[in-house]
Amino acid sequence: MTENHHARTFARASWVLLAGCVLVACAAEGAARFVLDRVSKIQRRTVDEYALARSIGTDACGRKHVLVVGNSLLEEDVRFDRLRAALADDWDARRFVIEQTFYYDWYYGLKRLFHEGARPDVVVVMLSSRQWIRSEIRGDYSAQYLMDTPDLLDAAHDLNLNATQTTNLVVANTSKFWGARAEIRNFLLGRMMPDLGGLMNSSSAVDPFDVTAAEVEAIAAGRIARLNELTDSYGARLVVLLPVLLDKKNNNAWLGMLNAAERQRVAALMPAASGSFPRHLYRDAGFHLNPKGAAQFTDMLIPELQKTLNSVLATLARNVG
């Protein structure tokens, strides 16, 4: 092989390799855009709920609209079919769940939903006390599914992200593949090892730190005020819904949330205090309720939510009058 031929061979090989890599990246982007939503159950649910949430309040159904948002605590702990049926006479209730989300996910998520046309009368946010005060987001997924492009820099500032993390958010906001790549991997691994979900859940951190009521109140008050300002600017009322957690360690954190909500004159619902449900009503990890626990929690939530929504209706009627 002459030196020239040798150089040409490797130059050609480099081009083919680069082209192959670009092709793989394009195929991944295409799959994320056109295939993932169809084949992944969780993704399909998310996309469907997102579409419903985006269109809430835009149709003339003669009822008021309540949008309930949250993470897996909402998905697992509330029997939403029951809740929706119980409220159906006066309220069109819709749910939007994205797992592993925190306060900032929903601050920016709701901002985007409002910006895209959602007009609920009431927004219920269900997060644990610690999820309210942690300065985190789900990551790239949030950038793709919950954040508006113009909000990315504000989000990066709120989350104290460095330049690398910020540019990652920008890429995730632009590329569906980059935003959903963890889901793609989980989906594929789930196919290869069907029981992997349980193992991965135990492998992911669940609120590892302790907080006091005072710490919660100090941080949550400002966050509730900010979210309330956002919902208010679109004519919606904010309601804070606290889940019933098993851990006794942090079982007065809810007090901080109730105080913070009261300070901001925002309705806060706590159908059951954390630590009040027995262990057998929870799943293995002790974080989410099992179906029996969820049924009990939902039964306790329905009258409280109805009461709160009725008072909202009364206020709205007064305002109209």
Added chain:
Amino acid sequence: MFFDTPIYIIFLTLVVLTYWRLGWRSQNHLLLLASYVFYGWWDPRFLGLIAASTIVDFYCARAIARTDDEARRKLLLTISLVINFGFLGAFKYFNFFMDSFATALEALGFHHTPTAVLRILLPPGISFYTFQEVAYIVDVYKRRLKPADSLVDYALFISLFPHLIAGPIQRPDHLLPQVQAPRRFDSERFFNGLLLILSGLFRKAVIADNCALLADAAFSGRMGPPNLPVVLIGTYAFAWQIYGDFSGYSDIARGSAQLLGFHFMVNFRQPYLATSLQDFWRRWHISLSTWLRDYLYIPLGGSRDGERRTYRNLMLTMLLGGLWHGANWTYVVWGGIHGAGLGIERAARRVWPWASADTADAIDAAPPSFVATWAWRIVIFHLVCLAWIFFRAQSLGEAMTFLGGLRIWTWSAEYGLALRFLAVFSIPLLLLDLINERRGDEYLLETSWVPARVAIGVAMMAFVTLFAANQLNAFIYFRF
């Protein structure tokens, strides 16, 4: 800027495309600017620190070379070393020594001792570039190296972005001449660079980040209290995580350098196939182990002053090597285990020359059998794993509690699944190592048919795309 992020790919592409259109001096200016942008991307405040230590060392080295007055040369060397290690000590070890001092006073009965309140941010890569600066100044002092004439060249040698944050620690006599001479575009080197980057991404994003999920779960207690299966899963997972992570980083660093026409030394050579601890250190983090050998172990006397001193020097080198990794007693114990292991191995070889499969005499007498080789590999792997427990744990107490789990046997179906998961993500790396070991290649399948290498590169890209574990997950060695 992390190597496994889109911003780095964009940055590297722009640099490479511009670089090869420029003349040699302009290339150096561009690379210096790019390296400072790369470094400042974390926190621009740290640019002043690296610039200051670069300028001090550049002028100290020139002053050392200009004079024959031994006292003055020594003084200049001392000034440079004090400044370099002073920065490292202040930024990396200040809190560690203050906290340890306070703990010691507490233990002696002096309560309510004032503890340090100064919490200092650790500048990325400070351990790496400090060692590179020290190597340069020592080499100039020992007249092994001519000092750089140009500040730009020297600054580029220190800050060239592929090695800046986590090595491989480049020797002045290897990298500086490359900086000082024009680079020629070599398509084979470029191709190998691309493959190295893909191989590094595969090691980091697919192997290391997936193994990290298990290691983190086991060490944090999320897999339940430590017991035999949890300890084994956690330790094996961490062993593959750190290997995939750091060798992945090194591959991307070497690959990026090759796209720019530079050659970096190999940093890992199938370390888990080592048949003795000495062999392990010839294969693991080679740029650090050779640095420690040349600038610490040999200046301490090496093996020249009798057996006792040799053991002392081995132990001191490994303890300081451990401390280099981080300001925590866990790293000191990690170094201590390796130091003790190397000492015992040395002593054993004197008594039983056949005691290790890689003993030169033993190999000459009779090549080790397949079974003996693998038996030693397994033993050494587990010794290394034992030390990894201390390396991974947050404190000595946590490490001992974790190790205590070895006495407890319980089983759950989850452990079986975790082992399968670990196998899926560690066996590919083991297979790659076995292939490389057998062929003795510097690059992946170096002597294979070129189209096959292209196909493997594209396959790696596909694996990285589909199985990259997580969100932004910093390389472990960025902390050091």
